[in-house]
Amino acid sequence: QVQLVESGGELVQAGGSLRLSCAASGRTFSRYAMGWFRQAPGTERAFVAAITGSNRYYAESVKGRCTISRDNAKNTVYLQMNSLKPEDTAVYYCAARGAIYFTGNYYSPQQYDNWGQGTQVTVSS
Numbered sequence: 001q002v003q004l005v006e007s008g009g010e011l012v013q014a015g016g017s018l019r020l021s022c023a024a025s026g027r028t029f030s031r032y033a034m035g036w037f038r039q040a041p042g043t044e045r046a047f048v049a050a051i052t053g054s055n056r057y058y059a060e061s062v063k064g065r066c067t068i069s070r071d072n073a074k075n076t077v078y079l080q081m082n083s084l085k086p087e088d089t090a091v092y093y094c095a096a097r098g099a100i101y102f103t104g105n106y107y108s109p110q111q112y113d114n115w116g117q118g119t120q121v122t123v124s125s
Contacts (some may be wrong), residue, residue, distance in 0.1 A: 001112045002026045004094045009119030012039035012084055016123070020079040022094030030072040033097040035112055036079045038121075045093065047107035049079060057106050062088075084123045091118040094097060 003025040020036070022034055035050035049068035050057045056068055077094060091104040095112035102111055 002029075002032065002096050002098075004093045004096060004114055004116035006092065006119040007123045009092060011122045014084060014086055014123055014125050016084050017080070017082045018084065019119060020081070020092055020094075020121070022077045022117060023081075024075045024096060025075070026075070029075040029099050031098075033100055033102060033106070033111075034068075034070060034077040035095045035097070035106070036068060036077075037095060037109060038088075038091045039093065039118075040045060040090040043090075045109055046090075047109075048092070050102075050106045051077065052102070053100050055112045059107070081121075084121075086123045086125045089121060089123050091120050093118045 004025045008020040033052045036048040037045045038048050047059050051068045052071055059091045065083045070077045088098040094116040096114040097111055
């Protein structure tokens with residue numbers, strides 16, 4: 001079981017940038033595929049981005065504005081978000097899959113085994 005702790009969420013104006021971080025416990029972080037999801041009030045949890053060892057995946061809604069990266073030495077995955085829009089407002093969750101590869105759709109929450117508690121991102125217009 002890996003523990004995930006997100007940070008970096010805050011109130012930001014439209015057009016601004018944020019970098020979210022997710023720190024993972026354990027010594028096998030490099031073997032996990034990692035993802036970011038978000039959930040706005042009244043909506044289902046939605047895929048944002050994912051990273052394996054060498055591949056990165058993005059939702060169409062954030063492609064070109066967000067970059068997912070990882071630092072295996074620090075057991076941390078990041079989500080850099082630029083040109084933020086009010087519709088990016090949500091709780092952002094970090095997720096870990098107990099394998100470095102996906103057997104199904106990387107954008108499905110069912111592919112992930114562990115979740116963090118979330119960090120709130122609010123974008124004001």
